[in-house]
Amino acid sequence: MSRPTDDVVTGVVSPKTGQRWIPVLGIEVHCQLKTETKLFSQAPYRFGAEPNTRITAVCTAQPGTLPVLNEAAVALAVRAALALGANVANWSKFDRKNYFYCDLPKGYQITQFDQPYCTGGGVTLPSGRFVRLTRIHMEEDAGKAIHDRGPDTLVDLNRAGVPLIEIVSEADLCSAQEAFDYLTSLKETLQFAGASDCDMEKGSLRCDVNISVHRPGEKWGTKVELKNLNSFRNVMAATEFEILRQIEAYESGDPARFPVQETRAFDAGSGRTRTMRSKEDAHDYRYFPEPDLPPLYLSPEFLQAQAEALPESAPNRRQRYVESMGLSEYDAGVLTATPALARWFEETARLCGSPKDAANWISNEVLRALSDPEIEARSLEDLPVGPDGVAELITLVLSGRVNVPGGREVLRAMLKTGKRAGALLSELGLEQVNDEAQLEAWCQEALVGKDKVIADVLAGKDKAVGALVGPVMKASKGKANPQVVTEILLRLIRSGAAS
């Protein structure tokens, strides 16, 4: 496995010259691990907490404090690596990356430089192409410097010390679309491994893209690093812009305009990239082994335990939903959009005993409710009803206590109020009417004067009876079982009771 050769890469055609150019892209992803506490301190972390309330003496680098490695973070880092098919080293070490900035309390970041805990592995794109990973290493996040609230710079150290893994890809990607696909697949893998929320809005996933372009068969161009990419859409837009910018620069023929090794920031407003810092401004980070931490040893037993604790991947779940639960590929895809949804679905299916019905009710009703302005909740976690509530409703529908339209109404009420399905059923008076005498009376009424329908049915066109089901349902205020109503209507017509 390697990067595809230039002759098989589609490449980008220059809008000016019609020449084909080959983009070369590599991506570095920083991903926060979903731990209770920080990488080297006991401070709990929560996004959006009041500034400087999630800190200890270690987080603020009080003199004399020392880092102590959080084993839970290592476990998640290992699970992420295993989910990406990477090799986890038994021995690795931590290093100090030295630089001064107000959001970096110690004046150095503890990271892994020349001996990362993980190498290799990769991500399979929807196209089937495999993108190789160079390495993954653990490190601590920095705090946040806020420059836009008054004359002073404000510093919030809540984020300082949050565990990160940095995932570095090989320069295997060939287009903006592939960059997008890579990030989408990577995010799904990390989320389903339980390693990270990968929420770009909350900063739990951040990425930098390295880009160069060259003519087919020629030497690779100068690499430019793109930063400030805060959504996957922005990654695509920035990458597309940068590829064209570089092509145009080369095609100008003016070496002074050729791309230089630099870091460029993306401005989402203008859709352009601009110079952030040049190679000359690059820091000398003076890496050296972190003397406060012993080398990291991950025993075969520890690695085995993490492999066993690794949750099922999204592709495996989709396959299982289709093959052993009888779901459509489409539904399997919808229900594995997030690990939380997949868990929700599986729990509902288990409780009601019918995966197909669980899939239908969740994908048609529950997910729709999340965008319904009348329902407050915007995520599954916020819903006042859990899988047990929905499973109870499905069971009521399957057992004929309420018909499907009634069930929909009950579910909506459940999602609004959090009440149980059984209670709402009687509260809303939606309990299905199965009383034969009552149903027959409504059917008789509906048949009055419908000679054409009766004649059609007697002539063998059973479907004609459908025109009468509606009025019966209306008469029953929606509580009749439409199937039973159909049967009764047909029986009445055939037996000559209708006339």
Added chain:
Amino acid sequence: MAHERKDAVGLARAIAAGESSAEAAVSEALERARGLGARLACFLSLEPDGALARARELDRARADGRALGPLAGVPIAIKANMATEGFETNCASRILAGYRAPYTATFVQRLVDAGAVPIGVTNMDEFAMGSSGENSAFGPAMNPWDETRTPGGSSSGAAAAVAAGIVPIALGSDTGGSVRQPAAFCGIQGFKPTYGRVSRYGLIAFASSLDQVSPFARTVRDLELVMELMSGADPMDSSSLPMGPMRRGPDTVRLDGLRIGLPKEYLPDGLDGRVRGAVEAAAETLRSLGAEVVEVSLPHTDAAIPCYYVVATAEASSNLARFDGVRYGLRVDGDGSLAGMMAATREAGFGPEVKRRILLGTYVLSSGYYDAWYGQAMKVRRLLRRDFDRAFESCDLVLGPTSPTPAFTLGEKTADPLTMYLNDILTAPASLAGLPAISVPGGFALENGTRLPLGLQLVGPPLEDGRVLHAARAFESATSFHSERPPLFA
């Protein structure tokens, strides 16, 4: 009652027996600290209110019949680079002037839990960088034996305070000799444990891979007690060794069968004859206690100082990066930019020696120079450790001088940093190898009519802290150097 004559064990016993009280012991120590201590500039700050309150609490506990710790009521002194909650922990630096630690170091807490009463913070070389105490931003401490001389450094105030009888125990930190050399200059005991034996949580880092909390005392039994209380794994320090407290050696003061190695490199031609004489006399004394004296070799000794000044400065350049004016300590606005504020703060806050070492350390870690300097130093460090491993195949402890000279005069070596650095030549090797080592009083040298103490160093294999202390106790029992007092203490 003359508490200052007692060692910590003796004082704690007297208090436990009701012959004295914690309050009396602590107030007398405070009084001496304000008098003699001020004259010698031993302390940067005293904490009388807290100390006296704690002493009274211990006395009440005793009166109530509650069990007391083995150091109950014993006044102790804390070096200014050790966190004690509420104490001004300024590392004798302007950059931390006024900084009060928000937490207490593990090793301080363990002694406090045993009943010790910290009375104040001792003077030192700024950030423990120095061999004479003259790099203190608040002026140097003086040697109680001769006030024109250095007490040694970097733990200058701590050594002077113990030698002057202000406190029986003071905590120092030893990175390349910062406890052993002042112990030698002041005629007291100073013990550096095996690296990792005592938690560093709360010790403000100079060179993380070398720093060890190291106690001073006037008797070896005090050091043994402090080590028993202070040592052992700490979940807050990943470099602390996963083992229980140190176990002391046998009660006997015989050393039958013990092999003492004399490294020829520690006794070079041209060594001060008085220092050589003290080592030879000590070898004789140890022989009389049943030990066997053999010659050993530590061939890479000469490389220790360059190696030490690369490793220590590299780590220091990183460890001191946190003093940037952002979160605590001094802040100087400079040109008003963030980078300008940090630069101006560090320019104003650090003294010349600290700046010199940060620059050295930054240089040796720089891209393109790392392999030649830091990488090479790491290799030399392994060679130094191997030297000791080989020596310990034919001996159980290594004996040598602690310092090539007795205490020098204040100002004598400040002009030339390299001469000052050479002071560590006999102590740096054990630091780089992470070994337990003690400096014991081993004699006196007459200098212009003044008696100046000489120190002898015993170095043991890793984790043989108990063996080193046992041999020191045996030597102490057979000599009287440790019981001599500087004239102003008399």
